[in-house]
Amino acid sequence: MASATLTSFAPDQLRVGTHGRFADGNRPRALTMTVPREYVHRAAVSEVFLTDWRRGGPDSWLVSAQWPRAHSFYRPVNGLHDPLLLIETVRQAGILLSHVAHGVPLDHPIIWRRVRYDLSPTALRATDAPADVELHITDRDVVRHGKQLARVRQEFRIVCDGSDLASAVLDYSCHSPAVYRRLRGDYGDLALANSLKLPVPEPVAPDLVGRDRTGDVVLSPADGPGRWQLRVDTSHPVLFDHPVDHAPGMLMIEAVRQAALALTPGGALPVALECSFERYAEMDAPCWVAARTAGRSGGGCREVEVGMEQHGRRVLAAKVGSLPMP
Numbered sequence: 001m002a003s004a005t006l007t008s009f010a011p012d013q014l015r016v017g018t019h020g021r022f023a024d025g026n027r028p029r030a031l032t033m034t035v036p037r038e039y040v041h042r043a044a045v046s047e048v049f050l051t052d053w054r055r056g057g058p059d060s061w062l063v064s065a066q067w068p069r070a071h072s073f074y075r076p077v078n079g080l081h082d083p084l085l086l087i088e089t090v091r092q093a094g095i096l097l098s099h100v101a102h103g104v105p106l107d108h109p110i111i112w113r114r115v116r117y118d119l120s121p122t123a124l125r126a127t128d129a130p131a132d133v134e135l136h137i138t139d140r141d142v143v144r145h146g147k148q149l150a151r152v153r154q155e156f157r158i159v160c161d162g163s164d165l166a167s168a169v170l171d172y173s174c175h176s177p178a179v180y181r182r183l184r185g186d187y188g189d190l191a192l193a194n195s196l197k198l199p200v201p202e203p204v205a206p207d208l209v210g211r212d213r214t215g216d217v218v219l220s221p222a223d224g225p226g227r228w229q230l231r232v233d234t235s236h237p238v239l240f241d242h243p244v245d246h247a248p249g250m251l252m253i254e255a256v257r258q259a260a261l262a263l264t265p266g267g268a269l270p271v272a273l274e275c276s277f278e279r280y281a282e283m284d285a286p287c288w289v290a291a292r293t294a295g296r297s298g299g300g301c302r303e304v305e306v307g308m309e310q311h312g313r314r315v316l317a318a319k320v321g322s323l324p325m326p
Helices: 083-100 178-190 190-195 249-262
Strands: 004-006 048-058 060-067 112-121 129-145 148-160 163-174 219-221 227-230 270-275 287-295 302-310 313-324
Touching: 048 083, 060 083, 083 112, 083 129, 083 148, 083 163, 083 249, 083 270, 112 249, 112 287, 178 190, 219 249, 227 249, 249 270, 249 287, 249 302, 249 313
Parallel strands: none
Antiparallel strands: 004 112, 048 060, 060 129, 112 163, 112 270, 129 148, 148 163, 219 227, 227 287, 270 313, 287 302, 302 313
C-alpha cells in the first residue's frame, strides 16, 4: 500500500455551489482564473497553479497552469524554476482529473503509488513574467470498481512557455472515506494522529540541502553519514497546507531532493526523479532517511538513491539524477 495520500476535504469543508459550471472543462474565455482549490485538495488559493482544462481525446486531457515568478517555498535558483514545482503541478493535475474526468467525489482520498519526471533544464529558465505551463495527459491502465475509478496511471508531456519541459508519470489510486478509514485504522483519526506527533527535531544547516531558511529544512542530523531523520513540521504553510494524518507526499519528495543535495558538493539540479511509495509515514515515530551515491547515468547525471524507513520497514524508495547547477 502506498504512503502518500493526497488528502481530500470532508463534505462540510467544500464550497461546491459554483463548481457545476466548470465540470465540463468550459469556462469564460475572456477570464483567467485558477481552478477551484477543492479540486486540487488545497486550502490556500495562492497554492493553486492550475488555470484550465479541456478534453484532448477519448483518454487524454490538456491542463493549463501558471507558475509564479517567485514562490515562498519553491523558489527559483540561479534563474531556473524549482523542478519540484513540476511535481506539485502534476499532483494537482492528477487530482483535478480524478474529479472532473472520472467523477471521483471530492471527499475521496487520492493515494500516490509512484511519481516520476525527466526534464530539460533549459526549459526551466525563469523570466520576468509568470510561466505558462501546459500538461498533455493520457490515461493508462485505468481500473474501475463498478463505475468508480480505483486506479490509474497518467502519462504527461509538459510544455513551459512553448518549449518541451518534461515527461512525467503519476500512478495513483482512489478510495472512499470508509475504505480509507479501514486502511488507516486509528491513524485515520486526524485529531488523534496530530496529537501524537513527535516534537520537531533540529534541522541540518540550510546551505547543506540547498535552502536559506531553517524552517524549510526537512532533514535532521542522525547517526552516521548519509542518514537523517525526517523533520515533520506541521506548521509549514506549504508542505502542510491543511491538516493531514501522516507525512504528506510532497514533504517526502522534498526530503529526497534535500538528501540528494547533501551528497552533491556544490549543488545540483535534479533533472530526473522517481519515487515509489510503499507505506504511510506516521507522525508518532521517527522516519529515517538514508541516501547513497549510485554512480552516473548514461546521460552524465550523478545518481543518488534515497530510501525512507519507519519501524524497520521501507516507506519510500527513490532515485534522483542531477546535473551541476548552471
